[in-house]
Amino acid sequence: MKRKLVAAIGVAGMMVSIAACGGDDGDGGKAGADGYAGQTLTVWVMDGSSPDQWQKDVTAAFEKKTKAKVKFEIQQWNGIQQKLTTALSEENPPDVFEIGNTQTPAYAKTGGLAELADLKSSIGADWTESLNNASVYEGKQYAAPWYFASRVVVYNKKVWADAGIKELPKTRDEFYADLKQIGSKTKAEPIYLPGQNWYHFVGLVVGEGAELVKKDGDKYVSNLDDPKVTAAMETYKKFQALSKAPKDKDEATPQQSEVFAKGNVGAFIGMGWEAATAVKANPEIEKQIGYFTIPGATADKPEGVFLGGSNLAVAAGSKKQELAKEFLRIALSDQYEGELAKQNGVIPNKESLQTNLKGNAAAEAAAPAAAGGGTTPLIPEWAAVENAPNPIKTYMTAVLNGKTPAAAAKQVEDEFNKRLSQQQ
Amino acid sequence: MKRSLFGRLWPNVTAVVLFIGFVFPVYWMFATALKPTGDIITEDPVWFPTDVTFEHFRTAVGVDHFWTYVTNSLVVTVCAVVLSLVVALVGSFALARMRFRGRRGFVIGFMLAQMAPWEVMIIAMYMIVRDASMLNSLVPLTAFYMMMILPFTILTLRGFVAAVPRDLEEAAMVDGCTRAQAFRRVILPLLAPGLMSTSLFGFVTAWNEFPLVLVVNKEAEAQTLPLWLSSFQTAFGDDWGATMAASSLFAVPILILFLFLQRKAVSGLTAGAVKG
């Protein structure tokens, strides 16, 4: 044996090592004949969107009813589309996953989402129509509305008190003046507003009564050169100038709530539940956190907001369709949908469940603005715009770095239009 | 030859400046990792961590699946390096010592292979792995990492094999060794520095790779440290202490390996060459 050619040893060594390098191969186990026992359902949820307690409760209920297991996997928004697309093409995609409402139409079109007509008829009769729109593509139900939320001002009561502010601002100008006062009277940063919090920018655009895209024939094209969009950007710029946050980063890098958690920031514009992240990072901040509606140009009308939301979808390639629907029935049941609304302060998918928001400070602050909220256009072409580098973000950074809005709009127009007309 | 004071001074001064320039980023990584947050986020940098804390390291290690990542990284890297050394050694022996039709073609072939820009072929690789139902496994990772370092290893080792005096091998063969024996008993020991230096390169490459593992292995059980480090950075973007602690942990194995092997590799190379 030892006299054999070195090559032979090499080949043999290769085989041995490859065998030794083998990883474990998943759980592969299919259900037996009796029910779902032994199966594991994989559920992707986005970072921060559902509290641990809710996950625990739903898991318990689900496991009790189906005897199957459920595995929650937390995903980050950054790069989620790339990850989701490849995952949906795989043999074992996540069975159930959370998907942003603006991204749903594109994925519905790809055929990656299972149709949920039966679910809609069995549990979705009273889903709020406007919230369900994003889940419907060409008349078919491809996802289930899960929760919705709009941004509020999360503020640090102590910082505001230190600055001597007694009353919360009712208008945009008052808000600005208060922040200025924080800047001059305290050592805190008045507001943490990174240059690319584009959801807030979309809200401002909605508030101006404009849209980011317009129709040109049967195509969608950039509407960034609209004077109303320019006005929205000017507002953003004015407030951003009060922040030391980077102009070329979004609110998730770093997580704005974690910056806020350090206690040296007056306010940030974000989702109510982001406060929970802040508390996790620094428990002492909890009693200092307050919320108020983003003030609009006049006291009678709050600022426009982006009605962010998430749907739950089932992968068309999942081999556990029934089990996945079983999960949706439990997660979206009045009990757990209500619990989510209560814990996270988000708008539930049914009007009847809105009572759960009573007493939730963040939700109460968000409520007045919701009526005037809007989304990005719910068209399949939109998802491509959100891929990095998102031209809207590029536009914002360009303006914040001194370009005129018109020049910045011109700068990103080609890229924006290219994405809107991208071959599907 | 006597040099002026200036003539003796400037190389040393330059060396000191260079030393600081090269070491500082590494030093700053460790220093930041060891400082309490209050000393990191300061208007004036705290140059030396006087108040050492391991809190950031605890944060970094406390991430779910940390030890899985460590194990995976080690397994994948070591397997890839060993495999490529074995395969390359055998091949380089043929390239350096034998004459045969098409030899030049092989050499050029490996040079071309060395140029492969792997990052741009990610999707093709992903689809191959996916269609072979090998996702979330360490096997394709090991295989591809092995391939990423193989051309460099084979070409470098070829140089080392060729540099071993032929007479030695012949002497061994005259003494009745077969060619394989001559290779194993005479050449192999002389190749040690070459093996070390190529394995260093291989180790670093495999240890660092993340675009492929990012798309191929979505399950934490099959992920590696670079993913942990880059996701860590997203999650703790502002927490430089924790991020630097994570970077330090990631870098330490390589730093140790380098300090340990590099001197031998370089001095071995030098000594071998001088003797020749």
Place this chain on the structure above:
Amino acid sequence: MTVQTERPPSGPADVRKTAGAGAPGTPTPRAASRTGGFAPYLLLLPACAATVLLLGWPLLKDVLLSFQNLNMAQLIQHVTEWNGISNYQKVLTGEDFWRVTLRSILFTAVNVVLIMVVGTLVGLLLARLGKRMRITLMIGLVLAWAMPVVAATTVYQWLFAQRFGVVNWVLDRLGWHSMADYSWTSSQLSTFFVVTVLIVWMSIPFVAVNLYAATTTIPGELYEAAALDGAGVWKSFTTVTLPFLRPFLYATTFLEIIWVFKAFVQVFTINGGGPDRLTETLPVYAYIEGVGNQHYGMGAAIAVLTILILLGLTAHYLRIVLKQEEDEL
């Protein structure tokens, strides 16, 4: 880690060559035994099999993908939609691709020149230093060399951070107050500056340490001979050191061109090709168009073109090697 040259990295073979044909070291017919038969092919089999399977196949797949319309829907549903040369048409007729190509080449050129020049100087400096100083500097170089790319990139982000970054602090202290809160990722040039510093910092040790190692193999007699001829420092450098190191320098430049041109993690992580896609080099561009924009067929086409351009850039060196191999046989 060392560099491969077309010939042994240092020493014996070179010396033998310069010693002239017919010298005892020249391969005799017997020594270079024509082992004939299958042995060499058998020995090369594992390496070739691996290359074909693990590199050839993805490459072929990539070429095939480049002739397909492959987007989210097609990928998810495993559909193959051939669309001829339409991807290439789109890429080659758009100005983006050419701009990125030019940028990549410039970027590679600047980095490689810096690396080679500074690296060589540092290597020569090492040869001049006293032992203790040399080991010190060597340790510094090895530390920088050993920093894994992902970690190094993270560290550089921290060094150049807008807030509390040590670079901005130093610049501010040096009297350049506008840099106190400077965002290095805000412009094309400053982003490239950071990326270049990072890449040069990481790459110099490789050149310097290996070059130093190579200089130690230059036979002292050559210098003595040059000195006898009355050569000064500069003269002996150009007549002895440089010619001796030439093959090494060629090989290293070749490697550095490949490595810098392919540099993905550094460029991508520091600023994601931003601001406004102004720092995308070809690999980053291919990645963003392909994976990022989920235009996989298009990305594959750009990948193929990237490979062709890299081949073009290194063609000169490959030709030299080709000739050299011929000579050796």
